[in-house]
Amino acid sequence: MNLYTAPSTKDRKKTEDEKRPAAPPPHEPLYEAQKKIFPKEIKGRFRRFKWLVMLITLGIYYLTPWIRWDRGPFAPDQAVLVDLANRRFYFFMIEIWPQEFFFVAGLLVMAGFGLFLVTSAVGRAWCGYACPQTVWVDLFLSVERFIEGDRNARMKLDAAPWSAQKLAKRTVKHAAWLFIAVATGGAWIFYFADAPSLAFDFVTGHAAFVAYSTVAILTATTYVLGGLMREQVCIYMCPWPRIQGAMLDDNSLVVTYNDWRGEPRGKSSKKAVAEERAVGDCVDCNACVAVCPMGIDIRDGQQFECITCSLCIDACDNVMDKLGRERGLIAYATLNEYQSNMALATDGGRSSINPNRVRKVDGSFVDQIRHFDWKILLRLRTLLYMGVWSAVGLALLVALLSRDRLEINVLHDRNPQFVLESDGSIRNGYTVRLLNMIPERRTVFLSLQGLPGAEMKIPEISTDYADRVFAIPLDPDQATPLKVFVTLPKAAVGDPREGFNFILEDRASGETDVYHANFNTPGASK
Amino acid sequence: MADKHIDDISGVETTGHEWDGIRELNNPLPRWWLWTFYATIVWALAYTVVYPAWPMLTSATKGLWGYSSRAELSAELSAAKTAKGDMLQKIAATPVKDILADPQLTKFATAAGAAAFKVNCVQCHGSGAAGGAGYPNLNDDDWLWGGNIEQIHQTISHGIRFQDDPETRTSEMPAFGDILKPDEIKQVAAYVVSLTDKPHNAALVEPGKQLFADNCASCHGQDAKGNREFGAPNLADAIWLKVKGEEQIVAQIRQPKHGVMPGWNARLGDATVKQLAVYIHSLGGGE
Numbered sequence: 095m096n097l098y099t100a101p102s103t104k105d106r107k108k109t110e111d112e113k114r115p116a117a118p119p120p121h122e123p124l125y126e127a128q129k130k131i132f133p134k135e136i137k138g139r140f141r142r143f144k145w146l147v148m149l150i151t152l153g154i155y156y157l158t159p160w161i162r163w164d165r166g167p168f169a170p171d172q173a174v175l176v177d178l179a180n181r182r183f184y185f186f187m188i189e190i191w192p193q194e195f196f197f198v199a200g201l202l203v204m205a206g207f208g209l210f211l212v213t214s215a216v217g218r219a220w221c222g223y224a225c226p227q228t229v230w231v232d233l234f235l236s237v238e239r240f241i242e243g244d245r246n247a248r249m250k251l252d253a254a255p256w257s258a259q260k261l262a263k264r265t266v267k268h269a270a271w272l273f274i275a276v277a278t279g280g281a282w283i284f285y286f287a288d289a290p291s292l293a294f295d296f297v298t299g300h301a302a303f304v305a306y307s308t309v310a311i312l313t314a315t316t317y318v319l320g321g322l323m324r325e326q327v328c329i330y331m332c333p334w335p336r337i338q339g340a341m342l343d344d345n346s347l348v349v350t351y352n353d354w355r356g357e358p359r360g361k362s363s364k365k366a367v368a369e370e371r372a373v374g375d376c377v378d379c380n381a382c383v384a385v386c387p388m389g390i391d392i393r394d395g396q397q398f399e400c401i402t403c404s405l406c407i408d409a410c411d412n413v414m415d416k417l418g419r420e421r422g423l424i425a426y427a428t429l430n431e432y433q434s435n436m437a438l439a440t441d442g443g444r445s446s447i448n449p450n451r452v453r454k455v456d457g458s459f460v461d462q463i464r465h466f467d468w469k470i471l472l473r474l475r476t477l478l479y480m481g482v483w484s485a486v487g488l489a490l491l492v493a494l495l496s497r498d499r500l501e502i503n504v505l506h507d508r509n510p511q512f513v514l515e516s517d518g519s520i521r522n523g524y525t526v527r528l529l530n531m532i533p534e535r536r537t538v539f540l541s542l543q544g545l546p547g548a549e550m551k552i553p554e555i556s557t558d559y560a561d562r563v564f565a566i567p568l569d570p571d572q573a574t575p576l577k578v579f580v581t582l583p584k585a586a587v588g589d590p591r592e593g594f595n596f597i598l599e600d601r602a603s604g605e606t607d608v609y610h611a612n613f614n615t616p617g618a619s620k
Numbered sequence: 621m622a623d624k625h626i627d628d629i630s631g632v633e634t635t636g637h638e639w640d641g642i643r644e645l646n647n648p649l650p651r652w653w654l655w656t657f658y659a660t661i662v663w664a665l666a667y668t669v670v671y672p673a674w675p676m677l678t679s680a681t682k683g684l685w686g687y688s689s690r691a692e693l694s695a696e697l698s699a700a701k702t703a704k705g706d707m708l709q710k711i712a713a714t715p716v717k718d719i720l721a722d723p724q725l726t727k728f729a730t731a732a733g734a735a736a737f738k739v740n741c742v743q744c745h746g747s748g749a750a751g752g753a754g755y756p757n758l759n760d761d762d763w764l765w766g767g768n769i770e771q772i773h774q775t776i777s778h779g780i781r782f783q784d785d786p787e788t789r790t791s792e793m794p795a796f797g798d799i800l801k802p803d804e805i806k807q808v809a810a811y812v813v814s815l816t817d818k819p820h821n822a823a824l825v826e827p828g829k830q831l832f833a834d835n836c837a838s839c840h841g842q843d844a845k846g847n848r849e850f851g852a853p854n855l856a857d858a859i860w861l862k863v864k865g866e867e868q869i870v871a872q873i874r875q876p877k878h879g880v881m882p883g884w885n886a887r888l889g890d891a892t893v894k895q896l897a898v899y900i901h902s903l904g905g906g907e
Binding site for chain 2: 125126127128323326330507508509510513514515516517518521523553554577579584
C-alpha cells in the first residue's frame, strides 16, 4: 500500500479497468504466477557499499572455519567451532560449556535490540544490506548478469524460443548457482568439526551421513531461495516486512521518492514551458524501476516489499547528474521531513504539487526545504534501545571476565539419606562433580569446612578415610565425577541437619569454588 | 455473497467478510505456494502407502516398507547387547577381585550392577540398598558373612539358607527357649543390651555374662563381636538387623528368626552376579 502518496478515495480518478462492471474476467487465474524481475545493473555509492558489505559478510561466512587458534594439546585448534559431540563451543579465546549457554542467549537479545535500534534509526538497513537472503540473491543476480547479460539481454533471452544458445546460457547459469549453493551448504558443516580433516573426509566419501545430508539440504535451500524464489521470500515468507510497520516511526529513515520536487512527471519539459506548466524533476525515465530487485516502483511510496537496498537512489542520482539537477529526488528521508516539504509544495495541502513553490527562479531549492538532520538519530527511542543494548552487552562482558573456570557441583545422596555405621558414626554420601574448564591438566584440593570431627573418603582416590583434604588430579577440559563419603563420629552427631562447605581450590592459580552442603543425621543419640 | 465488493484503493475484490469496517482483500496466492500445498498432499498419501497407516477391521495396513516400532525396538536392543558384548565377556573372564583393579571395568560393572539391583534386589533391600527390619542395609560396614568383594560375590551367587543351592551359606541359631530357663534368657538379654552402653539392669548383667560365655560365645565370640564364619552377627555394635530393645532380644533368643536369600548365580549368570557384587561393594561399606 502506498502510505505517502495514495490519494484519498474521493479524489482518485477511476482507472479504465475499474469503470468496467465489478465482476472479474472469467479467465482470471485463482493463483498468481511469480512475476519475472530483471534488475538492471547500476553503479553508485550505495551499490559500492553493498559490494563491500557482501565481500565482508560472505568472507566471514566462508573463511571463518578455516582460521586456526592454538589452545594447546587438549583442545581443538579451530578458532570458531561448535563441538556438539563434546558439548563445547569455541570462539577464539572463549570456550563455552553448556551451562554457560546464556552467553549465546544474551547475544541473541543484543541482536534483537540491535535490530530494533537500526530499524528505528535507519529503517530496514538489515533487509537492504546484511540479510543473508539479500546478500545471496545479490550474488546470484550478479552471476546471472555475468552469464546472460544485463536487463534487456535477459528479457530478450527469456522471451526467445529455446535454442542451443539459450540452453547453454541457462545451463551455465544454473551450474554456477548450484556451485555457489554447494559451497554455501558446504561451508556450514565446517563450523561443527575440524574444517581441514572434515573437508578431506567429505571429498573422499568418509564423512558422516549427517554432513552430506546437511550440505544437501542447505544446497537446496540456497539454490531455491537465492536463485529461484528471490523476492518471493521477502514478500511471502519473511515476517520482518510486516513487523517493520510497527518498528518505523516519523523519524526513521526510509527510501523515499520526493514527489514534492518530482511531480508532475514529464518527459518533455520544453513543451511544458511553452504551455507555462510547472514541471517536476522526475522525467519518468523508469531507471528506478529497472534496477529494483523487488520489482516495485518506489514512486508509489513506501511499501512493505521495499527492502531499502537503495539501488533506486543510485539510479536516480545518476539521471539527475546527467540532467544537471540536484541529487536526491529519490533519497533516504524521514516521514517528518517529507511531510514538511510536501506541505511546502502543496501549500499546506490546498493545491496539487507545484514544484515552483520549492524552487527559486534560478532552479535551486528554497531555504525552507528540510534536509536530513543527523541529530534525529539520537532521539529518546534510539537512546533507549542503545541503552538496553549496551547494558546487556556490558553485563555479558562482566559475566565473561569474571566467570569461573573451576567449579564444584554436589549431589547429596537421597536414598539412603544417611547410613549408620557399626561404631555408631553417621555417614553421608555425595556425588561431587569437579569441573576443570580449561584445556590443561591440574591438581586441585577438595576439603571440608565446618562439621568438626568429620572425615572424608573418596574411594577412587584412596580406600582409606584420610584427613579432611584430598589432592585430586583433574583431566583437561573435563568434568570429573567422584563419589565422596563423609563420616561424622557418634560423639559429634548433633542436629538432624548440619551445614558445611566443600571447598575446591587450585593452589597454583588461586581459584576456589565453594559448595554449601548439608549433612543428614537421625539426630543426637539419646 | 451475491454482491461482489471491490476495495476502492487497491481495486482488489474482498472476501466479503467485514470486521468493524475492516475487510480482507482476496489477493491471489502465489502459485509456488499452491504447488507446495499439492506436494504435501502427495507426500501424505505416499506416506500412508509406505508406512503402516490405514485402520482395517482387525489390524492396520502394514505399509510397503514393513516398518514397525516394535521391530525397531528389538533391533536397537540387540544392537545395544552387541555393543556391550565385549565388556560382558571381559567381566565373565575376569575374577571378581581383579575387576576392581581395572577402573574401566569397575565403572561399567558398577553401572550395570546398579541396573540389575533395581530389577532383582530392591524388593527386599530397598531401592537405596538401605534394607529394613530383617533385611540388611548394604551401605554400612556391618557384614554378617563378610564385606570384601569375594565374600559379597559368594553370598549373592549362592544365597543364604537357600535350599536349592548346596553351596549356600547356612547357619542356624538354636532356639534357646528349649535350653535356657526364661529367667536366664532375660539375664543374657540384659548382658547383650549392656554391651552397647544402653540403660540396663545391672543385677542381671553379671549372671548374663556367664551364661553368654557358656552358651553364646562359641558362635558370637567371647567379646560378642560375632563370627562371619557362621554369619553370627556382631552384638556389640550400633546396628541391629532384626530386633530393637530388650524384649525383642529375649524373643530372638527364645525362638530365633532366620533370614533367607536366594542364590542368584543360576538365575542371572555369573557376569551379572559379579556386576552386582561390584555395585554393592561400591556403596560405601565394601572392605
